[in-house]
Amino acid sequence: YNDAGMCRVTQSGDRSKEGVWRDKASSSWIQFEHVDGRKRLVTSYVLECKNKHLLPSAIELEGSNDGGESWASLDKQTALGFDETTTRREFTVASPAKWNLYRLRMTAEDEAEGIQVDTIELNEYVHCEQGTSVATLKIDHPVLTLSVHG
Numbered sequence: 001y002n003d004a005g006m007c008r009v010t011q012s013g014d015r016s017k018e019g020v021w022r023d024k025a026s027s028s029w030i031q032f033e034h035v036d037g038r039k040r041l042v043t044s045y046v047l048e049c050k051n052k053h054l055l056p057s058a059i060e061l062e063g064s065n066d067g068g069e070s071w072a073s074l075d076k077q078t079a080l081g082f083d084e085t086t087t088r089r090e091f092t093v094a095s096p097a098k099w100n101l102y103r104l105r106m107t108a109e110d111e112a113e114g115i116q117v118d119t120i121e122l123n124e125y126v127h128c129e130q131g132t133s134v135a136t137l138k139i140d141h142p143v144l145t146l147s148v149h150g
Helices: none
Strands: 007-011 021-023 027-034 044-048 056-064 072-077 088-092 101-108 115-117 119-123
Touching (some): 101 115
Antiparallel strands (some): 044 088, 056 101
16 A cells, blocks of 8 residues: 555655565654545554564554544554464554554653554455345556455
8 A cells, every 4th residue: 555655655764675664763653644635444454573572562553534643543452462382463453443543652661662564564354244246346556455355
């Protein structure tokens, strides 16, 4: 989505060529803005953190529709559950709404080392009743993933 020019990503810290984001600060943020002004519904989000020495201890997902002047808290997590075998976690947004800007704020588990995030996904759950025929479908994303029963 970002690579297609449909979203602008800004952040504190640095992003490598491989897309891994790292900040040496004790708290940090990554922000996603839809460049065409469109608002997008996010029902869940995924964090993948592979470096056990640079894990976040707390995260907060926020949304804004006024260019970042004000932010609404959408989800807060403090028991993230990352460990040696669990490097990828999905979190559900309890009351999803459409926002033009999303910001993920994070606090480092080890404030002296900082934070590293390998992947962030902002997801929208689409529910289709089983057996319902779809006559047309318009997709504005370069990739679409469907569940096995999709």
